[in-house]
Amino acid sequence: MLAPHTILHSPSVPVTRIDAGIRQLVHDMETLLAACQDPEGVGLAAPQVGKSLRLFIVRPNPGDPLQVYINPEIIKTYSSKDVKKRAHEKEDADMLEGCLSVKNVWSSVDRNSGIDLSFQTLSGKKRTQHFIGFESHIIQHEIDHLNGILFTQRALEQGKRMYRIEKKGGKEEFVPIEL
Secondary structure (H helix, E strand, O other): OOOOOHHHHOOOEOOOOOOHHHHHHHHHHHHHHHHOEOOEOOEEEHHHHOOOEOEEEEOOOOOOOOEEEEEEEEEEEEOOOOOOOOOOOOOHHHOOEEEOOEEEEEEOOOOOOEEEEEEEOOOOOEEEEEEEHHHHHHHHHHHHHHOOOOHHHHHHHOOOOEEEEEEEOOEEEEEEOOO
16 A cells, blocks of 8 residues: 555454454565565555554564564664664664655654564464664554554654655766655
């Protein structure tokens, strides 16, 4: 689904049964995420494929196993002073965020540096896990989708500048969007 589709601006409902239909939805979402190359997708929420369910998938790097989060809830947040960055992690302020449902728009978004997340796995097991850095950023973006919030709304609320990519002289360049 592409913005401004209504489902992208509406809160999703909890998954009540993890059955063959949910497993098929996850499979279909995984196939779609793998096919996203320009830009490469790292996460996909059920509302982005037309299903108003509290479910999303994440694959931060191409070789990583697919992670499935059902009925996720952030139970604790951590600021940058609470989280020791890994040596390879970029600072959040340097990270431009994009979305498969909002074509060719990019912006930085202030997000928590770390989170504790409660969720169910595809097998129905309840888990709590701690995330920092890029994974934390992706998960917060996907949870926003489940709550009917797009990253562009967050960027506007935070007074952030938005960009689009233009090809200039054979190279791609981020160009500010004038609002």
